[in-house]
Amino acid sequence: MKIPRNFRVLASLVVAAALVAAAGYLLWGPRSSAEEPQGEPASAGRTVRGRMQARPGGPMEDVEVAVHEVPTDLPTVPAEEAPLEDDDLVLGVVVDAQAVAFPIRYLAMFEVVDSRVGETPVAPTW
């Protein structure tokens, strides 16, 4: 039986897509929540309007963009209780004689958090 050329092309594409998906799974594993955007979802329609770029490299324009709420005053724990690996990146600061490390893996979820070191309100960002 002669298989139509179009069908063969389509079948090849499907097989190729399946191979790419399988390779991706083997290389990176199943998608987990850790890789999904973890910042709070855009806050119930909260937006801000201003003159800015709507996308990287884009022109300056008057646009309305979504606002994502970030955590405020998250707790801190002593070093021995921190679930970090030696090569984890942190943003460290000493304020009012108190040293605090802000793990980049958390900052990367929100870009900025509202925290406090000693009596000083701080905005670690990365």
Added chain:
Amino acid sequence: MYARQVGDRELTFDFAEGLLRDNLLFVDRETGGLWSQLHGAAVSGPLEGSPLRIIPALQTTWAFWREQHPDTRVLMLAGKEGRPYLYRNRPPGTRPTRRPTQHDTSALGLGLVVGGEAMFFPFRELDSAPTPLQLELGGRPVSVHYRPQALTAWGEDAQGNLLPGVLAYEEGWKAFNPDSRIYRARQRQ
């Protein structure tokens, strides 16, 4: 790292999806004004033009920070793994992989502004430089320290105090500091 206050007024920042010079924007809950991450100042709203005070901070590995500050506390986000970011695993010139997010260290460096003078120290230049560097910036003596194993560099004043600095990509730094000098190790050898 910024002190999130202007005068006695405390501010609470959220993340806004727009960009300014391809850099992130925040919005404060108190006035609704927009703030530029790298510029460190309000770019709209009633506080437009108000700068935030920079708090000198060090971006480095957990091992190096803990060694320097054994009594440190650590911000926790219970139940979240976060987004691991690794600088070390992506050789210069290679394509990024999806997980964990990886960055090209060849473009990374330390940006300092002292006495109104900006200078950028690419890691690739510090790799072949005799550190700590001793130089003058903004008319003041500055030393630049580099720890490639700890993926960090920082500046200190003559008294050994940490100077406000940022680890940034060279292009991003130049976008906000177009007059910045760029350190070249070869010129100093």
